[in-house]
Amino acid sequence: MLEVNDLACSRGDHRLFSGLSFSLSAGELMRIEGVNGSGKTSLLRALCGFLMPDAGTIRWRGEDIRAQREEYHAELVYLGHLNAIKDDLDARENLRINAGMAGIRLDGKEAVAALRRMGLRGRETLPMKVLSQGQRRRVALARLLVGDAPLWILDEPLTALDVGAVGLMQELIGEHLARGGMAIYTTHQPLEVAGVTTRRLALS
Amino acid sequence: MNPQDKMSLSDSLMLVIRRDWLLAMRRRADVLTTLVFFVMVVSLFPLSMEPDPNVLRKIAPGVVWVAALLASMLSLGRLFSADHADGTLEQMMLAPQPLALLVFGKIVAHWMLSGLPLVLLAPVLGLQFGVPTEGLWVLVAGLLLGTPMLSAIGAIGAALTLGLRGGGVLVSLLVLPLCIPVLIFGAGAVDAVLAAKSAAPNLALLGAALVVSLAAAPWVAAQALRISME
Numbered sequence: 476m477l478e479v480n481d482l483a484c485s486r487g488d489h490r491l492f493s494g495l496s497f498s499l500s501a502g503e504l505m506r507i508e509g510v511n512g513s514g515k516t517s518l519l520r521a522l523c524g525f526l527m528p529d530a531g532t533i534r535w536r537g538e539d540i541r542a543q544r545e546e547y548h549a550e551l552v553y554l555g556h557l558n559a560i561k562d563d564l565d566a567r568e569n570l571r572i573n574a575g576m577a578g579i580r581l582d583g584k585e586a587v588a589a590l591r592r593m594g595l596r597g598r599e600t601l602p603m604k605v606l607s608q609g610q611r612r613r614v615a616l617a618r619l620l621v622g623d624a625p626l627w628i629l630d631e632p633l634t635a636l637d638v639g640a641v642g643l644m645q646e647l648i649g650e651h652l653a654r655g656g657m658a659i660y661t662t663h664q665p666l667e668v669a670g671v672t673t674r675r676l677a678l679s
Numbered sequence: 680m681n682p683q684d685k686m687s688l689s690d691s692l693m694l695v696i697r698r699d700w701l702l703a704m705r706r707r708a709d710v711l712t713t714l715v716f717f718v719m720v721v722s723l724f725p726l727s728m729e730p731d732p733n734v735l736r737k738i739a740p741g742v743v744w745v746a747a748l749l750a751s752m753l754s755l756g757r758l759f760s761a762d763h764a765d766g767t768l769e770q771m772m773l774a775p776q777p778l779a780l781l782v783f784g785k786i787v788a789h790w791m792l793s794g795l796p797l798v799l800l801a802p803v804l805g806l807q808f809g810v811p812t813e814g815l816w817v818l819v820a821g822l823l824l825g826t827p828m829l830s831a832i833g834a835i836g837a838a839l840t841l842g843l844r845g846g847g848v849l850v851s852l853l854v855l856p857l858c859i860p861v862l863i864f865g866a867g868a869v870d871a872v873l874a875a876k877s878a879a880p881n882l883a884l885l886g887a888a889l890v891v892s893l894a895a896a897p898w899v900a901a902q903a904l905r906i907s908m909e
Contacts, residue, residue, distance in 0.1 A: 523773060525908050549775035557766025563705035575694040576767075578686050578775040 476500050476657065477522075477626060482531035484517050491517050492678050495531070501625070501655040504648065504671050506662070509678035515661040516556070518678065519630050522659070523553045535626075549578060553628045558615035562604045566590055566614045569603060570621070579622040589620040594640065608635040616640075619647055627651060629660035641666065691776045695784030696791070703792045709754065713793045714800065717750040721804045732809050739808035740818060740869035744862050747797045747822060751829040752854065754793040756847035758785060758837040759904065772908060782838075782904070783897040786830050794826030814869050817878045821865040824885040831896035832857050838903035860888065 476499060483493035491514030499505055507515045520526040522533060524540050524547070533540050540547045560569050567586045574581040581589075590599050593613040603611060612635045619627065627648075633641055641664065648658050649668045660666070667673060686694070703710055724742045725735055762768040771781050801822050802815045810818065836854035840846035868881035 523769075525769070525772065527909060545775050545777065548773045551773060553769070553773055555766060555769060557764075557769065559766040559770045561702060561765065561767070563702055568701070572694065572698050573770060575686060575691070576770050576774050576781075578691065580686050580690070 476536060477659075478532075478534040478537075479522070480532045480534070482518075482521065482533065483529040484514060484521055484526060485529055486514075486517060490529075493530070495676075495678075497674075497676055499626075499657050499659060499674075501657060502652050502671075503657050503674060504652055504668060505657075505659045505674045505676060506666070507659065507676050507678065508661075513678040515678060516630055519553070519555075519628050519659070519661065522628055523551065550624050551626045551628065552577070552619060552622070552624045553630075554615060554618065554632055555630045556634070558611055560603055560611055560614055563602070565600045565602055566595060566606070566617075567599045569614055570617050573615075573618055574621045577618070577622060577624075581621055585621065586617075589617045590614065592620055592643075593617045594643065609637055609640065612636055613640060616644065616647075619651070623654075625656045627656065627658040627660075629658065631661055631663070633662050633664045633666060645669070686776075688776060688780060691774070692780055692784045692787075695781050696788045699785060699788030700791065703788075709757065710792050710796070713750050713754050714796050716753055717746050717797050717800065718804065720746040720749060722807070725808070735808045736810055736873070739805055739810045740814075740866040740873075742808070743801055743804055743818060744822075744825075744866045747794075747801070747826060748829060748855065748858055748862060750797060751793055751826065751833060752851045754789065755833040755837050755850050755854065758789055758834060759841050760837075760846070763841055763907075768904065768908065772905065778901040778904065779897040782834060782900045783893075786827075786834050786893075786897060786900075789834070790827045790830040794822075794830055798822045798826060810869070811873070814872050817872045817882070818869050820878075820882055821868045821885060824882065824889050825861045825865045828861050828885075828889050828892045829854075829858055831892045832861075834900040835896055835903060838900040838907060841904065841907040861885070864888070 478498040480496050482495040484491045507518060509515050517526060521528050524544065535547045559573055567583060567590065570586045570590060571581050587599050593616060595610060595613055598606060598610060616632065632644060645666060645668050651658060652671055721742055759768060772778055774781060798819060801818055805815045805818050833854050836850040840849045843849060864881045864885045868878040871878045871881060
């Protein structure tokens with residue numbers, strides 16, 4: 476489904492990686508590994524199409540992602556370092572707007588259900604500014620519960636999460652893969668999904 | 680998921696407009712700042728020169744237009760920067776709708792929040808300068824055509840300077856020269872009426888420029904955003 480061929484990226488004059496090839500099919504989980512500054516985030520941003528690679532191709536369902544931007548985006552969820560959360564809105568409003576931006580119509584009830592699954596019961600209508608970092612991250616991660624995009628690209632999804640939430644993330648990724656989804660992620664914390672072999676890609 | 684759960688293009692457009700409106704309503708001070716700035720700049724002119732009604736009536740259109748231009752620059756810096764800082768812009772770029780459509784929504788919201796209030800206030804300020812009623816109507820009509828253009832052209836500048844240090848000032852330097860035609864035709868329309876001539880040619884040119892800028896600016900701004908995000 477996702478095929479990366481001979482990819483090369485650089486930041487400024489610094490070559491991050493080159494000759495990178497891999498493919499990801501339904502039900503597969505891939506972890507990008509590497510030290511700080513090895514280009515993990517850049518690789519994920521290139522996969523989203525934010526970053527123009529120096530060389531190589533990224534194909535989704537056999538077609539270059541830049542040639543089918545809107546179709547590709549409809550099948551992709553990206554969660555980066557930034558949560559895309561507005562302090563002036565509450566958790567439910569944030570989730571509904573973010574889902575809407577991704578083309579998914581969400582009513583208030585569905586939004587509340589997703590937030591509760593993320594362990595935010597009772598926080599649904601509180602302004603975001605009174606929530607902690609971990610709770611804000613949970614609101615951002617609730618985006619994964621709505622919609623049916625097969626490709627998840629997660630950049631450090633576990634930042635600021637407690638042990639319970641890490642367990643919940645493992646559960647969510649497991650369900651997603653069982654539905655035939657695929658996920659590619661970076662993390663410095665242990666994240667293993669039961670019954671699935673994680674493929675590893677090391678950047679040096 | 681049911682097919683009716685997917686959003687159409689107009690739904691997405693409305694979502695962006697409603698979202699920006701909601702955010703502005705939670706932070707009303709930002710909207711009010713622009714308005715107060717507009718009123719203050721316009722009011723400074725009569726105070727700084729001899730209070731001759733004829734002179735005031737003559738300079739009124741120019742003063743109101745320049746003040747509107749400056750006031751709309753004031754809020755341009757915020758057009759994309761907050762969304763850029765909190766990651767919303769990344770998500771907008773990953774939306775399954777054309778980015779230009781979402782940018783168009785942001786331009787519309789920006790105009791409703793910073794352009795439309797100026798249009799509504801302008802007749803009051805015109806009265807302060809003793810502009811006759813027919814002049815006031817043309818002033819409002821001109822601003823109604825001109826201020827959306829300021830938001831549209833401003834969006835290109837805001838997108839190009841995204842993430843740069845001192846971007847706020849840079850936007851003004853970039854956008855103000857591009858807005859000169861708007862100023863000339865807008866103020867010219869009122870001058871024409873005050874000189875007992877027809878304002879139609881000026882307004883028609885403003886209208887034509889508005890159509891062109893609304894068609895082109897969202898697309899150009901979207902391309903600029905993609906470059907800024909690399």
